[in-house]
Amino acid sequence: MIEAIYSFFADPNIQWVLFGTMLLGLTGGVLSVFAVLRQQSLLGDVIAHAALPGICLSYLLFGIKSVPLFLGGALVSGLLAGWLIQVIVRHSKLRQDAALAIVLSVFFGLGLMLLTYIQQLPNGNQAGLSRFLFGQAASLIASDVRLIAICALVTAVVVILFFEQWKTLCFDPIFAASIGMPVKMLHFLLTALIVVIVIIGIQIAGVVLVAALLITPAMSARYWSQSLASMIWLSALFGCLAGLLGTVTSVVLGDIPTGPVIILYGAIIFLLSLLLAPGKGLLMGGRRS
Template sequence: MEWLSILKDGNTQWVLLSTLLLGIASGVMGSFALLRKQSLIGDAVAHSALPGICLAFMIMGEKDFFGLLVGAAVTGLIAAYLIQAVTRTSKIKEDTAICLFLSVFFGLGIVLLTKVAQMPSGNQSGLDHFIFGQAASLVGKDVRLMGGTAFVLILVITVFFKEFKLITFDAQFAKGVGLPVQRLNFLFLSLLVITVIVGIQAVGVILMAALLITPAISARYWTDSLHRMVAIAGVFGGVSGVVGTIISAMGKGLSTGPFIVLTASAIFVISILFAPSKGMISKGMERRMNDRILLRRSLLKASLGGGCRISEMHVRLGTNERKMSEAIHHCMHSGWLYSDGGEIVLTEQGRLQATHILYADELRELKEMYPSEMASYDEGWLEEAAGQTPSDENLMVLIQERKDVYNRHPYMLKGVRGQ
């Protein structure tokens, strides 16, 4: 197969390793940037790197990868710190400052790129690769520099993980316990700039911000834990880097950046649809299941008074006939009710179930209506009571609790009756 032959090439293996490390570093840094609401700073830094690259080439007169990275880092850091300074010292909001400096620096970069193209050696400079990225144009020394820098970034983030976690979620507490918050913010911003700068040759100035943020957003759908989010984002970023590079290497002159970002975007689409607890499909299934459970509970409570006809129940509960039919069928199958001449009749087990639901729901409603008076009733206990298997013993506990509440607060009974 073609892609197997590509993997056997020594230079391609180095490129894959470097984009793997770059993807991991981008995912990890992007997780913190996302939670710190600094996602767009990565975009501004990436665009601001272009004039630094052009100036470095104009000074050196040749395409030295390390020198170009230094130039990009200088203008990227200047842009990042200017954004922070303008935001702190003026009424300009951060998103406005980002748009301002992004436009100015990128515009300057395009002007300088045009100037470079007019130089005698400009046509062979290959600086246009920095716009969309082309990892295949890297030589062994450049690839090792990019991969090594990405590895160091991952190492530094691992060492300072606890500190970054603290200043991300509670900077005031971090300052209170003696952490140098100002220096840590400076370190984080510097690491963010370096991550963006290192990835520019592989992904490009336009799309580097997407590699920084997309894996982090995707990971956010799979967990609520920061440790797991950072790990998952690193995996997603690494996979995006490797797959995108392989696809790019299979064609002639294909830019690497778009394929890396498209791979990351595909992972994001899978995450937003199929993530276990937050995915759209899983949330939709959970919502439908909850709706069914609520309809069954409402059906049982409505049937306590008797005289309910099957043909009229969907109108009474405000649902359609199909959903009502499913609820009635489930309750019949569970042995809670049966039909007598088209009328719903509760069994003994069904009456016990319905009464248990009625009292448990009433206590929960009182908890919502009178939170201060019901403060002693733990929400967890009420949820547990509502989910218990109905029995005479459990029902007596609920009845006694209900009686105690109304004895202590008689006005609550009037409020419930007035509903």
């Protein structure tokens, strides 16, 4: 038994995938706290869809398939999408959710148009599209994991450096602006980190499900925590746990895609928190609104 477990974790391929999904879950967990508190849970969903035209354009411009170039293109279009949402909300009577849905669908439609255009070019082919749409955690290689690790490190440093400022921004944005905090810069920093983690996450979970990495851990953590710091720790833990359980399950059972299983574990953790968290859970004396 112990032998079997040992040989399971000794497989280098599994090690990389496991390490990658756990780190991604952890980083997503940390960022999800700020995304949910800033009422931007669905931003991840929008950015994931908005990445497609960026990836296509970078292919059209440079004519080669390279992951860093694709990431660059996705980063630009993701940030542009984030900015456009702000513009629509600020300059019209449309609300945030409408702006999110508009930007999401139009960017993805544009991406689709470019993609089909590329496919009918002489040297274009659609390799990698279904990987983009549904993710493929099993194909994680060392360089991907290194990228996730760098991203996790940067996120950790930024969160530690700007903890107090982001805390104020989350709980009282008007006060934050009135004492002269660089609200725009802080907001941009958060959006940029979300864009990066989403684009890396797409490779594992796919374009639709990556949004869950940035929502579910924080929602679960909320039920168990009394302060922002403990919420961040718990959220990171839940994200990491979902990554671990999802990867192990999908490897043990075989032929099961890792991304959806990770998301479902996240949902189970959320359901348990909703029902059982002491004081706040529905079965533990928590009140309905």
